[in-house]
Amino acid sequence: MGQKRTIATSASEERLEKLLEERLTEGSNHDIIDKRIWDLFGETWCVMFTDLSGFSRGVAKFGIIHFLQTIYESQRILIPVLDEFDGILMKDEGDSLMVLFRNTNKAIQCAIQMQKACKRYNEGRILEEQILLCVGLGYGKILKIGDTDVFGAEVNAASKLGEDTAKAWEILVTSAVKENADDTTDFDFEPIKEIPPGSDGAFKLLYTLDEPKWVVL
Numbered sequence: 001m002g003q004k005r006t007i008a009t010s011a012s013e014e015r016l017e018k019l020l021e022e023r024l025t026e027g028s029n030h031d032i033i034d035k036r037i038w039d040l041f042g043e044t045w046c047v048m049f050t051d052l053s054g055f056s057r058g059v060a061k062f063g064i065i066h067f068l069q070t071i072y073e074s075q076r077i078l079i080p081v082l083d084e085f086d087g088i089l090m091k092d093e094g095d096s097l098m099v100l101f102r103n104t105n106k107a108i109q110c111a112i113q114m115q116k117a118c119k120r121y122n123e124g125r126i127l128e129e130q131i132l133l134c135v136g137l138g139y140g141k142i143l144k145i146g147d148t149d150v151f152g153a154e155v156n157a158a159s160k161l162g163e164d165t166a167k168a169w170e171i172l173v174t175s176a177v178k179e180n181a182d183d184t185t186d187f188d189f190e191p192i193k194e195i196p197p198g199s200d201g202a203f204k205l206l207y208t209l210d211e212p213k214w215v216v217l
Helices: 002-024 030-041 055-062 064-084 104-122 153-165 175-180
Strands: 042-052 088-093 096-101 133-145 149-151 171-174 187-191 202-207
Touching: 002 030, 002 133, 030 042, 030 133, 042 064, 042 104, 042 153, 064 088, 064 096, 064 104, 088 149, 096 104, 096 153, 104 133, 104 171, 104 175, 104 202, 133 153, 133 175, 153 171, 153 202, 171 175, 175 202
Parallel strands: 133 171
Antiparallel strands: 042 096, 042 133, 088 096, 133 149, 171 202, 187 202
């Protein structure tokens, strides 16, 4: 299985590289080549980027081994949630995850459940041991190169929202995510001022973090 993935990825990368080389040739028709690239690799996905709040500052204070443990714990509790909502983990770099979803509402619900999983994990733990999650979501046509990487305006916007703009517990989304989300009573959207390049607007997801409490009659 691993070998098949490597072959498929290499074939995609090789094809893209040849087209880019052709595009650099003097007199080449960029419009035609660009259309070929989008025809080959263009797909519509919801893209999620996650980040851990205060990670860089914490490394300086508590040391890298402590936070390697934090990364390990965050992946241990978050990846099962991704699986439950049909997220495809494309890449993990340091304290960040890049995940793809076919269904926008599943991506939103997954982000909410990830935050709830962190809240449950943090109960009773001192601050430096807590997992404080930031999430950014984008949606639209992107270039997906095999199973290794994705490119596009919504990818860049989601990365900016999740890794730079969002604070702990926040889920920030582009206007494309808001427009593509199904009507629901589970969450709402509030516009924010920090609009990432490539997006028409950005919103903070309004959701309930507390778990419902059962009343025994």
